[in-house]
Amino acid sequence: MIYLDNSATTQPFDEVLDSYTKVAKSYFGNPSSLHGIGGQAEKLLSQARTQIASLLHTKPQEILFTSGGSEGNNLAIKGVALQYQTRGKHIITTSIEHPSVSEACNQLQELGFEITFLPVDKDGSVSLEILENEIRDDTILVSTIHVNNEVGIIQPIEEIGNVLKKYPKVLFHVDHVQGVGKVPLDFEKAKIDLCTISGHKFNGLKGTGVLFVRQGVKLKPLIAGGEQEMLVRAGTENVPGFVALAKALRLTMTDIEKKVKYLSELKQNILEQLTQISDVSINTPLKGSAPHIINFSINGLKPEVFVHLLEEDNIFVSTTSACSSKKNIPSKTLLAMGLTERLANSSIRISLSPMSRMEDVPILIETIQTALTKLRNVMRY
Template sequence: MIYLDNSGTTNPHPEVLKSFQEVSTRFFANPSSIHQLGGETEKLLIKSRQQAAKLLSVHEDEIIFTSGGTEGNNTAIKGIALQHQGRGKHIITTEIEHPSVYEACKSLESLGFEVTYLPVNQNGVVSVKDVTEAIRKDTILISIMHVNNEIGSIQPIQEIGQLAKKYPKLFFHVDHVQGLGKVPLTLENSGIDLCSMSGHKIHGLKGTGILYCRRGVKLFPLFHGGEQERMIRSGTENLAGVVSFVKALRLIKEREVNDGDKLRQLHQYLAAELEKIDFVQLNSPANSAPHIVNFSIPGLKPEVMIHTLGKQGTYISTKSACSSKSLDESRIVKACGYSSERAKSALRVSLTYDNTMDEIKIFLKQLKEALSQLKEVME
């Protein structure tokens, strides 16, 4: 099997699975229970929060454990909007956000909020100038992703963070789900107030994640109940999931340092070889994240290629996994200014540190053979 859909989800690391099983077996008590077992479980939760904070170089009270990117994004966006709507009801985002950001913003429009969806250039990058000009007196939130999940474009988060610092009445949220462990991002003193991360994109487990919430930032909670997680995310803590996430975070941070060059080499080779193939058009910019390559084969439905490769045990995808079953055009590719035909035929290869050069070469060979067989359909 050659698995090249790592932006959809990753294969859980054996150590992550082991930690989940051990904690589920030994520390099954409720951390809020006052008996000894509950106390031991609470200590492990506190320790996990401290470890996560250290790995991210933030304060431990800025870590909120969540079920993943969608919850983190919704908690940040709706939490700010509902808590601070008296200050203003204007939100700034981009046209290429993940559905969990894009649709969250759309839902707020039905509640009377006004959202500015900024365009991107052909490389899928938003202009800092456009962000600056979009800020108004009633702007309360800017939400911009770090790495785009479809084409891998990297946004100028550092510059936008410095810009946001000049406007103390607005908040800056970053969807860091695709960047975590591949493209470094500094949180401390960055101008970033909120940042979403997900476990299953870094060889962790589905249903795990973190929302960084800077000290002093107040959110209206989406869940009300027992006031866990700083009263922002009520509900009995998923301790086994928390521990497994922190384990995955530690492992991916190590690999980012040790194997980053290898991943970039795979990415460069793959992109260069795809450009040589007839009918193939690259959609990812040259300086994109090192794990995502998006390309189109105009005239060919993407599901045809996905199923053809899948029969040979090679797995790629189209669009975001959260919208891939909707086989219309890619909103992201279209936003970059490409034609509808190109946007309808977009395919995504997403790598991880476990992929090898041999796998990439086999995939390219299979792709060329499939194109040769499907050529009649395309002409």
């Protein structure tokens, strides 16, 4: 099997699965319970929080456990909106966000909030000048993705943070889900107030994630109930999942420079060969993109058929983000970058991991060429 859909989800590390199983079996207590079994679970939860904070260079009290990227993004955006709505009801985001951001903003519009969706240039980047021009007295939040999940564009997070330093009442949220372990991000240097990560994107387990909330920032809870997670997220904590999340993050950050270098070399190898294939248009910019994502269009051919043709040879890629892949609509990211609807509707995403193998590249390229030949022959009849 050649698995190249790592932006959708990654294969859990064996050590992560081992940690989950051990904790779930031997330390199954509710961390809110007063007895010793609950105390054991609470201690493990605290250790996981401290370890994650250390790896992210934050404070343990700034780490809020969630079920993943979608919940983290919704909690950050809606939590800020509801908490600070007396200050203002204007939010700025971009036109190429993950659906968990764009749809959360659409819901807030229905509640009377005003959302500005910033345009991007042909390379998918946000203009700092346009951003600053859109900031108003009633702006309370800027939310932007770090690494675009479809094309791999890296937004200038640190530069955006520097712009927002001049506007202390505007909070800054970053969706870092695709960046963890691939593109470094210094929360302090970039002046980030809230940041979302998701465990299953870096070889952890689905249903686990973290929302970094800078000390002093308040969020209106979206789930009412108990006093878990600093009174922000009610519900019994998934202790084995969060212990496994800490393990996944530690393993991901080990030898990180070496892993990123390998991903960059692997991506370059694939790109060099893809550009030699007729009917293939590369959509991911060569500069300013993450080392693990390659997006290309196949000249109007049906991408879902292409994906299934590759699957017949045990190669797994995707058409767009996993959250939108079954809608059969053009990529909004590619449309925002100025591509035609024909190209935006025939895009393919290859997403790599450090476990991807360089020796699989020739097999991948040959299979792509064969699949395209089959599709062209079908179109002739």
